[in-house]
Amino acid sequence: MKKLLYVLLVLLTSCDDMFSTHPYDVNIKGEKGINSTQSAEIERRFVEKDTLRVAFISDTHLWHSDAKDEVADINNREDIDFVIHCGDLTDTGTTKEFEWSRDILTGLRYPFVALVGNHDFLGVGDQTYCVMYGSMDFSFIANRVKFVCLNTNATEYDYMAAVPNFDYMEEEIIKDSANFDRTIVVMHAPPYSDQFNNNVCKAFRSYLDFFPGLMCCVYGHNHNDKVDDIYEDGLIFYGIDCALHRNYRIMTITPDGYEMEQIYY
DSSP states (O other): OHHHHHHHHHHHHHHHHHHSOOTTOOOOOSOOOHHHHHHHHHHHHTTTOSOEEEEEEOOOTTOHHHHHHHHHHHHTOSSOOEEEEOSOOOSSOOHHHHHHHHHHHTTOSSOEEEOOOGGGGTTTHHHHHHHHTOOSSEEEEETTEEEEEEOOOGGGGTTOSOSSOHHHHHHHHHTTGGGOSEEEEEESSOTTSSSSOGGGHHHHHHHHTTSTTEEEEEEOSSSSOEEEOTTSSSOOEEEOOOGGGTEEEEEEEETTEEEEEEEEO
């Protein structure tokens, strides 16, 4: 009888181990709250730097070898200040994919932040993103330039949520207004793409005009490098390519303006 009870206990324990781990369990191991920590570091380091050099990358998905090469290429440069990932850190939004992606990005020798992409919503990936990175809308200021990072993945909510969040945008237009003169808006899905709420494209454009010194917008999602005047009114949108195509952009921001450079690796 004792042997039988022991066997049953072993079997039950084994079954518990088998089913205790779920691909979407949001049981994250390692660093969490990354964007808050990294944004604070960026603001601390570059509060008075005349020239900023920002690397924009995007859509690393499960192309881990290419993403590692991308990180290595950025690390080999001596003139980068920080990195912005424009979203789609994962392919199917599992906890393990988020951890893999994070472990690659934390190999950067420079501070970085990461936006949420539409693939990062799959399953309960949005919950995992919020634990690992923080709010899906966030901002930070470097050398009087505010970077406003927006969740624009409206179809992931079946259009039932305020995405893009105009209330948040209104707050950011005036928040810490004494500390910034120029603005760069970053998003994953651009207006008129399959993920954007295209019913509000014109309203979104109107809100952008209220940001002080709006310089340009930057996005990912489309897996190509593109420079586009989406609204045909002079506001430039820069599309950042995916890791598979092995290129990214470096933005140099000076007191007089900015330049964008495409980097192949």
